[in-house]
Amino acid sequence: MAPPTPTRQRKRGHDPESVLAIAVGVFNERGYDGTSMEDLARALGVTKSAIYYHVPGKEQLLARALDRALDGLFAVVADERAASGPAIDRLEWTVRQSVRILVDRLPYVTLLLRVRGNSGTEQAALERRREFDKFISLLVKEAAAEGSIRPDVDPALVTRLLFGTVNSITEWYQPARGASADDLADALLKMTFSGLRV
Amino acid sequence: MAPPTPTRQRKRGHDPESVLAIAVGVFNERGYDGTSMEDLARALGVTKSAIYYHVPGKEQLLARALDRALDGLFAVVADERAASGPAIDRLEWTVRQSVRILVDRLPYVTLLLRVRGNSGTEQAALERRREFDKFISLLVKEAAAEGSIRPDVDPALVTRLLFGTVNSITEWYQPARGASADDLADALLKMTFSGLRV
DNA sequence: GTGTTTACCGAACATTCGGTCAGTTGACAA
DNA sequence: TTGTCAACTGACCGAATGTTCGGTAAACAC
Numbered sequence: 001m002a003p004p005t006p007t008r009q010r011k012r013g014h015d016p017e018s019v020l021a022i023a024v025g026v027f028n029e030r031g032y033d034g035t036s037m038e039d040l041a042r043a044l045g046v047t048k049s050a051i052y053y054h055v056p057g058k059e060q061l062l063a064r065a066l067d068r069a070l071d072g073l074f075a076v077v078a079d080e081r082a083a084s085g086p087a088i089d090r091l092e093w094t095v096r097q098s099v100r101i102l103v104d105r106l107p108y109v110t111l112l113l114r115v116r117g118n119s120g121t122e123q124a125a126l127e128r129r130r131e132f133d134k135f136i137s138l139l140v141k142e143a144a145a146e147g148s149i150r151p152d153v154d155p156a157l158v159t160r161l162l163f164g165t166v167n168s169i170t171e172w173y174q175p176a177r178g179a180s181a182d183d184l185a186d187a188l189l190k191m192t193f194s195g196l197r198v
Numbered sequence: 199m200a201p202p203t204p205t206r207q208r209k210r211g212h213d214p215e216s217v218l219a220i221a222v223g224v225f226n227e228r229g230y231d232g233t234s235m236e237d238l239a240r241a242l243g244v245t246k247s248a249i250y251y252h253v254p255g256k257e258q259l260l261a262r263a264l265d266r267a268l269d270g271l272f273a274v275v276a277d278e279r280a281a282s283g284p285a286i287d288r289l290e291w292t293v294r295q296s297v298r299i300l301v302d303r304l305p306y307v308t309l310l311l312r313v314r315g316n317s318g319t320e321q322a323a324l325e326r327r328r329e330f331d332k333f334i335s336l337l338v339k340e341a342a343a344e345g346s347i348r349p350d351v352d353p354a355l356v357t358r359l360l361f362g363t364v365n366s367i368t369e370w371y372q373p374a375r376g377a378s379a380d381d382l383a384d385a386l387l388k389m390t391f392s393g394l395r396v
Numbered sequence: 397g398t399g400t401t402t403a404c405c406g407a408a409c410a411t412t413c414g415g416t417c418a419g420t421t422g423a424c425a426a
Numbered sequence: 427t428t429g430t431c432a433a434c435t436g437a438c439c440g441a442a443t444g445t446t447c448g449g450t451a452a453a454c455a456c
Binding site for chain 1: 286346360385393394396
């Protein structure tokens with residue numbers, strides 16, 4: 001068996017994982033298209049060419065980041081708790097878990113939500129994201145059919161507004177100074193499910 | 199020779215306004231940084247260099263678009279109806295008007311909400327936007343102080359969630375197929391003020 | 397008809413882009 | 427001491443970028 005943890009001192013420098021983490025940070029600051037490999041190199045403290053020792057290229061960096069976000073979201077909808085019980089409860093659970101993924105993988109999901117389909121990589125990500133949205137849309141429709149959601153608003157609109165609210169978290173949430181994922185989900189569910197007005 | 203168009207064309211070609219409108223459309227499709235002047239030229243049906251006859255450059259195009267969005271939003275908070283009466287009513291009115299601006303100037307606001315501060319132009323826009331956010335934040339705080347908003351959620355969080363929902367409209371709203379601005383505002387206010395749950 | 401203006405084209409500009417490659421460094425094994 | 431090799435540098439490439447400029451066809455003014 002391979003030794004679980006090599007206790008030897010590792011050589012200094014980066015690996016594909018640390019390159020990805022730092023790159024995604026810069027992508028989110030400047031936007032993917034607004035980020036040059038020079039920008040990444042500066043953030044990593046190495047030369048441009050050193051990046052290609054760890055990673056095949058810029059677009060691969062994007063692809064890996066997007067997969068990390070999408071894998072998290074699909075793990076939510078694949079869970080059994082999103083598939084059994086009253087639709088309104090499944091919806092609430094799914095919203096709560098989505099918020100958790102959003103917070104846990106904040107930079108990756110942030111990047112995902114800004115993708116516009118400029119390349120094959122981006123289009124593939126958009127396609128997977130649409131699949132996720134379809135699942136949510138179905139959940140809301142079921143909750144409406146069960147009579148658990150106010151009938152005077154179109155379920156399709158509810159879906160967009162509800163997950164618009166969830167996704168907007170990436171625009172302002174700061175993990176250091178902010179609330180926890182559960183605090184966030186609590187506040188969001190109180191507002192959207194019960195309403196702000198006393 | 200093909201017969202020339204019998205109608206006397208008063209003015210053929212583009213002007214700064216039509217260039218801006220089309221450019222903003224492309225910016226929103228591909229992202230500002232992802233859009234080249236070639237892309238714009240293709241969308242306009244002219245050569246790259248022709249654009250510079252109507253407009254000083256790419257960044258000026260962005261600046262004009264962002265101003266159009268920000269001017270609309272500031273017109274809302276400058277209105278007297280956002281300054282007098284119970285805070286909860288002023289908040290509701292402001293949300294409704296913001297949705298209206300968002301729909302009326304959809305492409306411009308969409309562009310604004312994606313700005314990351316990569317240039318002086320973008321930083322100036324972000325600064326103005328922060329000023330707008332400050333006004334909203336104050337409104338929510340007043341409504342909370344008046345006891346019109348549920349006390350178990352931090353007003354700062356409410357501000358972000360509420361306008362996160364409003365701003366998310368730019369991510370999915372399609373004026374052709376969708377509801378009107380008032381329909382949107384109705385649905386949004388029902389969800390956030392009264393809650394989805396029956 | 398003549399001159400002016402409007403709206404554009406095509407060719408070039410300097411710069412930046414993502415990416416390649418031969419070579420260098422320094423820690424470690426033998 | 428020598429050799430290995432992961433990790434990196436620096437010089438470079440062709441393509442693409444935003445922008446400039448000299449020229450020009452057509453519409454308009456006289």
